[in-house]
Amino acid sequence: MARLPRLIVPSQPHYVIQRGLNGQPVFQDEEDYTTFLAWLRSAARTYKVAIHAYVLLPDQLHLLATPSDEDGLGQMMQWLGRYYVPHYNQKYGRAGTLWHGRYKTSVVDPDNYLLICSRYMEFAPVRAGLAAAPDQYPWSTYAHHVGARPDGIVTDHPTYWSLGNTPFQREAAYIELANQYLTGAQIQAVEAAVLKGWPLGTEQYKKTLEQRAKRQVLPAKRGRPFKNAAEQG
Numbered sequence: 001m002a003r004l005p006r007l008i009v010p011s012q013p014h015y016v017i018q019r020g021l022n023g024q025p026v027f028q029d030e031e032d033y034t035t036f037l038a039w040l041r042s043a044a045r046t047y048k049v050a051i052h053a054y055v056l057l058p059d060q061l062h063l064l065a066t067p068s069d070e071d072g073l074g075q076m077m078q079w080l081g082r083y084y085v086p087h088y089n090q091k092y093g094r095a096g097t098l099w100h101g102r103y104k105t106s107v108v109d110p111d112n113y114l115l116i117c118s119r120y121m122e123f124a125p126v127r128a129g130l131a132a133a134p135d136q137y138p139w140s141t142y143a144h145h146v147g148a149r150p151d152g153i154v155t156d157h158p159t160y161w162s163l164g165n166t167p168f169q170r171e172a173a174y175i176e177l178a179n180q181y182l183t184g185a186q187i188q189a190v191e192a193a194v195l196k197g198w199p200l201g202t203e204q205y206k207k208t209l210e211q212r213a214k215r216q217v218l219p220a221k222r223g224r225p226f227k228n229a230a231e232q233g
Contacts, residue, residue, distance in 0.1 A: 006197060007217055008070050009107050009209065013052060013157065015117050015194050016063040018103040026057045026088065026098055031137050036061075036084055041153045043079045048070040050155035053118040055140035057128060062121045064114070066157070077103050106193040107217075109201025109208060111216070112157045113190075117200070118145065119178055120190045134178065136151035184229070 008014065020026040021170050022215035027033050033056055044065070049072045053064040067073040085098045094188050108117055118141070125137035134142040144151035145160070147167060193200035199209055199217050 006105060006214060007107055007199070007209075007215075008067060008073055008105070009213060010067055010069050012209075013064055013066045013108040013110050013114055013117075014073060014191070014198065015106045015108050015195050016065060016103055017060060018077070019060040019100045021097055023059055023100075024098075026060065027056055027058050027139075028092070030071045032088065032091075035087065036080070037139075037153060039080055039083050044153065047076040047079070049073055049076045050157075051130075051153050052114070052155060052157045052160070053121050053145070054153070055087075055121040055124050055139045057124060057130070057139075062124065064117050064121065066155075073105070074206065075111070092233075104194055104197060106197060107199045109199070109205040110157065110159050112202055113200045113204070114157055115174075115177060116186055117190060119182060120187060122178070123182070142178070145171070145174045147202070180226045191226075 027036065036056065040051065040054070040063075043049075048068040050066040050068075051063060052066065065076075067076075081099065084186060088098055089095055108114055119206060121124070122134045122140045122145070123144040125140065126134055127228045131137040134140065135146070135148065141151055141154055143149035144154050160170060160174070162176075164170040175184040192198070199206050206217060
């Protein structure tokens with residue numbers, strides 16, 4: 001099945017993931033993380049992309065971001081590559097690309113999936129065995145969302161603000177959400193949407209998105225049923 005063209009919708013949140021080439025590390029020490037985050041903050045401001053959540057893992061990065069126009073997200077990612085990759089290559093004596101292909105993205109239904117995506121990112125270090133709890137991993141937005149450490153990169157999304165009328169109420173509500181672990185179905189939905197470039201949301205959200213984008217946003221249904229291995233003999 002042919003891959004659909006990348007869908008970027010202004011003023012809608014997008015889940016973005018970029019992995020290291022062949023699973024190789026893209027961050028190796030504290031300076032790598034802090035350098036990338038400084039450039040992320042600069043690039044996001046330059047290209048008018050609001051960053052709502054992120055996690056940097058040793059071999060990949062995840063962002064939850066809302067672009068203000070159709071070009072800003074791509075321009076931000078290209079800018080980061082132009083600055084970070086040469087820096088990393090020079091530091092570690094390597095050459096060539098650092099990333100495994102182009103970044104992948106999924107448009108996210110803010111009402112139903114934004115906070116799920118945020119928690120999915122921030123618990124990634126726990127699932128990967130890098131930390132026992134999200135508050136023990138320094139390279140994510142978890143500390144910001146629970147009020148432990150403000151993060152100047154983050155622009156809080158209205159969905160986060162809806163958790164309470166005061167910072168304390170929002171932070172307490174987010175902690176309560178974080179204590180409710182994501183289900184296997186929720187994790188699978190996020191991963192499938194991002195890796196395949198599909199929107200992540202309710203059926204009504206996807207229909208509305210198609211009308212707004214004036215294009216197909218999900219793969220067309222197959223003309224014939226897929227045969228499993230047993231049926232194929």
